[in-house]
Amino acid sequence: MIALALPAATTGEGFVPPTTDELHLPDVLPWAADYGTGVGKQMILVLLSVVIIAWFFSKAAKKQALVPSKLQLVGEMGYGLVRDSIGKDIIGQRDFLKFVPLLFTVFFFVLVNNIYGAIPLIQLPSFSHPGSAYVLAGIIYVLWITIGIRKHGIGYFKMVVVPSGVPWPLLIILIPIEIISNFLVRPITHSLRLFATMMAGHLIVLLAGSGIEYLLVLQDNIFLQATSVLVLVGGVAMYMLEALIMVIQAYVFTLLTAIYIQGALADEH
Amino acid sequence: MEISGSLNAIGYGLSAIGGAIGVGLVFYAYITGVARQPEAQRVLQPIAFLGLAFTEALAILGLVLAFILG
Numbered sequence: 001m002i003a004l005a006l007p008a009a010t011t012g013e014g015f016v017p018p019t020t021d022e023l024h025l026p027d028v029l030p031w032a033a034d035y036g037t038g039v040g041k042q043m044i045l046v047l048l049s050v051v052i053i054a055w056f057f058s059k060a061a062k063k064q065a066l067v068p069s070k071l072q073l074v075g076e077m078g079y080g081l082v083r084d085s086i087g088k089d090i091i092g093q094r095d096f097l098k099f100v101p102l103l104f105t106v107f108f109f110v111l112v113n114n115i116y117g118a119i120p121l122i123q124l125p126s127f128s129h130p131g132s133a134y135v136l137a138g139i140i141y142v143l144w145i146t147i148g149i150r151k152h153g154i155g156y157f158k159m160v161v162v163p164s165g166v167p168w169p170l171l172i173i174l175i176p177i178e179i180i181s182n183f184l185v186r187p188i189t190h191s192l193r194l195f196a197t198m199m200a201g202h203l204i205v206l207l208a209g210s211g212i213e214y215l216l217v218l219q220d221n222i223f224l225q226a227t228s229v230l231v232l233v234g235g236v237a238m239y240m241l242e243a244l245i246m247v248i249q250a251y252v253f254t255l256l257t258a259i260y261i262q263g264a265l266a267d268e269h
Numbered sequence: 270m271e272i273s274g275s276l277n278a279i280g281y282g283l284s285a286i287g288g289a290i291g292v293g294l295v296f297y298a299y300i301t302g303v304a305r306q307p308e309a310q311r312v313l314q315p316i317a318f319l320g321l322a323f324t325e326a327l328a329i330l331g332l333v334l335a336f337i338l339g
Contacts, residue, residue: 020336089315189326196329252322255315 015214018206023128023199045126049112057108082107082254090258091265099261102143107254110136110194114246117202118239125198125246130191137191140257148264156264190256197249201242208235281335288328295320 025041060075068076082104087096110127117125127133148156161178162171208231215228299317303310 085311085315089311185326189329192333193322193325193329196332200332248318252318255318256322259319 015211018203018210020199020203022206023124023202025124040129041124042126042129042132045116045122045124046113046132049109049116049126052112053108078108079104086251086254086258090255091262095265099258103254103258106136106140106257107250110253111247111250114198114250115243117198117205117246118243123202123205125202127194127198128202130195133191133195136194136253137187140190140260141187144260144264147261151265160263186260190253190260194249194253197245201245204238205235205242208232208238211235277335277338281331284331285328288325288331291324292321295324 028039028041028044057075060071063069063072065072083096083100086107087100087103090096091099113126113132116122117128145156148160152159160182161175163174163178166174211231212228212235215231216225219225295317299313299320302313
């Protein structure tokens with residue numbers, strides 16, 4: 001960020017900040033791109049995440065010792081977090097058990113795909129492309145509408161859209177607002193929140209990296225080169241913040257999933 | 270002095286003020302609540318993150334629009 005304030009000094013070329021184009025890496029199979037099925041790094045990472053999660057939890061759950069090993073402890077803590085603090089507290093004692101597998105899968109899928117952004121050499125969260133976030137939020141969207149219809153019948157839409165205990169002139173304003181907020185904005189924000197935070201986090205780390213490169217490699221002045229240390233310190237701090245945000249976003253995504261399911265199961269709006 | 274670039278960045282910076290104030294208020298209330306009654310933390314935590322998610326939504330829409338329209 002300091003690099004942005006500096007004059008385009010000695011080399012004659014100014015600092016070029018990274019753009020969103022940096023997120024579109026070249027295809028892994030270049031010949032496949034012509035057929036519209038370009039397999040990028042993000043896709044490989046998504047597939048890899050499934051393997052990692054399956055491997056980790058099957059290994060953690062294999063030996064169920066009374067005194068748990070470290071691996072088993074981590075697996076059970078993760079399961080307990082999703083089951084109790086997200087499932088039981090939000091959906092409620094009565095029917096949360098049915099949804100624990102879904103919440104568990106969503107939480108760890110999003111978590112592993114976000115944490116990729118903090119691992120050196122991989123350094124790319126899969127959700128930095130909006131497509132994967134749209135699909136994930138779309139599945140949840142279809143799911144909670146289906147749950148609502150199965151629980152309440154077709155009157156579910158009326159239940160969601162028409163708030164009870166409101167004088168009728170207000171309904172003219174309230175019904176369109178409720179339709180927009182529940183059926184349009186909800187899935188959009190659900191997916192974009194995940195995508196935008198991942199993309200912004202990736203770009204910030206990229207910006208710090210390219211700033212260091214510009215100051216350290218492309219400058220001749222020794223004092224300007226020394227200022228790259230400041231950018232490095234700031235960049236590491238942003239990197240730590242991003243690692244925190246990655247975990248929080250996985251939590252928030254799962255929490256919102258649970259809240260939407262709970263809203264569909266609830267008796268009164 | 271000549272300045273070039275997109276006004277979107279300034280627009281997004283301005284719009285982020287609202288989200289920042291909102292998130293600050295949410296966590297202010299959460300921290301005060303936990304400080305007064307530490308055993309309420311389990312109850313307050315999902316509510317606080319839900320509030321964070323809702324206040325954040327507008328700032329995120331702003332960020333996406335800043336990129337799309339830019």
